[in-house]
Amino acid sequence: MPTILAVSGSPSPVSSTHQVLGLAADRLAGRGHRVETLAVRTLPAAELLGADLSHPQLAHAAAQFERADAVVLATPVYKAGCSGLLKAFLDALPQFALAGKVVLPLATGGSLAHVLALDYGLRPVLMSMKPRAVSESFFVHAGGIRKGPCGFAGLEPDTQALLHEATDHFADLVESLTEAAVPTVRLAPAA
Numbered sequence: 001m002p003t004i005l006a007v008s009g010s011p012s013p014v015s016s017t018h019q020v021l022g023l024a025a026d027r028l029a030g031r032g033h034r035v036e037t038l039a040v041r042t043l044p045a046a047e048l049l050g051a052d053l054s055h056p057q058l059a060h061a062a063a064q065f066e067r068a069d070a071v072v073l074a075t076p077v078y079k080a081g082c083s084g085l086l087k088a089f090l091d092a093l094p095q096f097a098l099a100g101k102v103v104l105p106l107a108t109g110g111s112l113a114h115v116l117a118l119d120y121g122l123r124p125v126l127m128s129m130k131p132r133a134v135s136e137s138f139f140v141h142a143g144g145i146r147k148g149p150c151g152f153a154g155l156e157p158d159t160q161a162l163l164h165e166a167t168d169h170f171a172d173l174v175e176s177l178t179e180a181a182v183p184t185v186r187l188a189p190a191a
């Protein structure tokens with residue numbers, strides 16, 4: 001089964017984006033995918049901004065990214081675009097770090113006016129990194145998030161169903177492309 005890296009690009013320690021990403025990761029793991037996670041906010045800031053991939057934590061993150069067959073990139077919408085944290089991480093990676101990979105862009109945001117932020121803001125960045133395919137972007141509006149006394153308390157049922165749909169579509173794409181990449185070996189018929 002393919003390995004999928006779930007990347008959280010929110011700087012918040014109590015992040016809705018991170019939680020939504022966790023739900024997507026659980027769904028993918030439920031289909032038998034090996035899912036690893038990476039919270040960019042845990043990387044050392046100066047080294048991240050300096051793109052110092054010789055730092056052990058950044059080197060580890062870059063290696064996780066490289067060995068993944070697919071990545072889910074999750075970000076809060078900030079100023080109508082992706083977070084600077086996610087962009088800094090993508091900028092630190094090699095130019096064609098998405099080569100051969102399938103990508104699911106995921107965002108949470110407070111305004112429906114910015115429902116297309118992933119498509120007009122992040123998608124061009126991703127395309128410059130030569131992905132194999134980019135799945136349909138998924139935006140979670142704040143109205144679809146339930147909040148409890150401790151913050152995030154889950155998604156509203158219709159939002160949860162849409163997240164499952166988007167995640168399943170992505171998983172189908174990953175599986176079909178990964179299977180297609182495996183060369184078929186024909187055995188000679190027995191004499």
Ligand SMILES: Cc1cc2nc3c(=O)[nH]c(=O)nc-3n(C[C@H](O)[C@H](O)[C@H](O)COP(=O)(O)O)c2cc1C
Nearest residue numbers: 010012015016017076077078079080108109110111
């Ligand atoms: C600095 C800042 C800028 C924001 N800008 C936008 C924006 O332009 N459009 C939008 O829809 N939401 C915007 N938001 C709202 C966040 O996208 C939203 O609250 C998101 O769910 C936060 O995710 P988090 O809990 O992972 O930090 C902004 C929030 C912050 C803190």
